[in-house]
Amino acid sequence: MIRQRADRGLRRKATCGFALLAGAVLLSSCVSGKDDTSGSADAPAGGSGAETEDSSPLASSVTTSTKLADNLNVDVLSLDRHNEDVVVLSMRATNNAESEIRLSDLFMYPPRAGGQRYTPNGVSLIDTKNMKRHRPLVEKGQEGCLCSDWQGDIDLQSGDSIDFWVAFPSPPEDVTDMVVSTTITPDFPNIPLKTADSADEEITGSPIEEPRILALSSLQDDLDGSSSREESGDETSIMLSSDVLFELNESEVTSEAANALESVASEIDNASGKTVRIDGYTDNSGNDSINVPLSEDRALAVETELEDLVTRSGITFETAGHGSNDPVATNDTEEGRQKNRRVTISFEK
Incomplete structure (x- = not known):
């Protein structure tokens, strides 16, 4: 299994199971082989209990609007407040097919234009209490979202999983759960919104464009x-x-x-x-x-x-x-x- 850390402007790789340096921030996508049992992919540091491959996700679904159908499973792993302005969603996609699946722009909206990064910017959060849709945060000077950067086509082999994260503007303090909406699955309702054990300062400290919070139609x-x-x-x-x-x-x-x-x-x-x-x-x-x-x-x-x-x-x-x-x-x-x-x-x- 290869764990990939997407640092600002730099992409480094390291095998799973290595000792983490103090203060290291994990902003990652992970591909794990179906026979690998060495541990989970990284989610942003400071989560309220990092998910592992043996732990239960908060919610799961197969795709309903693509030809992949039940060959691609999507899990919601965590939804955490990292400060009063930023929440971070962690998810996982698993290939249940016998052949490889190219993720490409499955989690993007609109579909990727030439030269644009492959990112999960099509995922959004819905605040049903205030009837608002929260779109991913966008880092200044960057295309796509403040989220996992897949960089190129992702060939997900049979049985493999990839973990990814997306940062969003926070809802009001009294909001305790949100709906996770993707371009390829039914909505995931009532996902609990928790407080991260410690804020991921690389995410919260990133300069961002004006947050997009839309009236829910x-x-x-x-x-x-x-x-x-x-x-x-x-x-x-x-x-x-x-x-x-x-x-x-x-x-x-x-x-x-x-x-x-x-x-x-x-x-x-x-x-x-x-x-x-x-x-x-x-x-x-x-x-x-x-x-x-x-x-x-x-x-x-x-x-x-x-x-x-x-x-x-x-x-x-x-x-x-x-x-x-x-x-x-x-x-x-x-x-x-x-x-x-x-x-x-x-x-x-």
């Missing part, structure tokens, strides 16, 4: 998957499946879409906003030269329909096509691609 999906709606602050966004609105690769609204668009028009009539934004999206099939124009044409087609259906005067429509950018689900499954083929209609309540 209310999201509701129809049972048939044809539409969903998101309520955020004073805005309503209604996402309609392109599979309901259009024929394959077409931009002419079908007769079957009438009921859905009439319902949206009624909501716009009853709202107060004067501007309606219509955004078209596709899955990642094809390329931008096809997807962007198609998404633009579909947004314009929906605008034409709504202009006829909305009875309130003074409404301005704004349309845009984004192609396969800004996916709301994985493109690795048909279910995910169906969610990504959509038209979103947004307006003030």
Whole structure:
């Protein structure tokens, strides 16, 4: 088993089981072989009881939104306050498949761009008491998050595990548990938030960008998957499946879409906003030269329909096509691609 320490600007390797120097800070990802019993991977120093391979995680899940399914197991190991501003989440991914799994950008959101670090920046924490989503802290001058740095593609061999950590802005003192949300698993609810035995000063002392704590939106999906709606602050966004609105690769609204668009028009009539934004999206099939124009044409087609259906005067429509950018689900499954083929209609309540 190899333990990797990700120090600021320097990456060093040492075999597991070595004596730790006083004050050493462990910011690491660890890969352990399935036959190895020498101990666990490192989590940030000062945790409220470091997890070992023999200890039970706080919560576990297999992936649900990728083709890996139960071949990749994800554990939550600990969630600790390191000071009044920083909490650190420790997790583990285990390959249960008979062949290797390339983690790459599975825990990233949005997917990795060229030259960007591979990091678990797609993980977030949800404060249900205050209805807030905490995004990972970002170190000044760095891309990605203040978290484990995987540096390149990670080939996780059969039976191997990798431990990783992510730093977040702290919630208020009265918050005692949070939800851990990832891009590839169901949410992990009620993860206890404890106080670290000692703060990891390398993490807490890192200069960071302005923390991102977002208002938690209310999201509701129809049972048939044809539409969903998101309520955020004073805005309503209604996402309609392109599979309901259009024929394959077409931009002419079908007769079957009438009921859905009439319902949206009624909501716009009853709202107060004067501007309606219509955004078209596709899955990642094809390329931008096809997807962007198609998404633009579909947004314009929906605008034409709504202009006829909305009875309130003074409404301005704004349309845009984004192609396969800004996916709301994985493109690795048909279910995910169906969610990504959509038209979103947004307006003030």
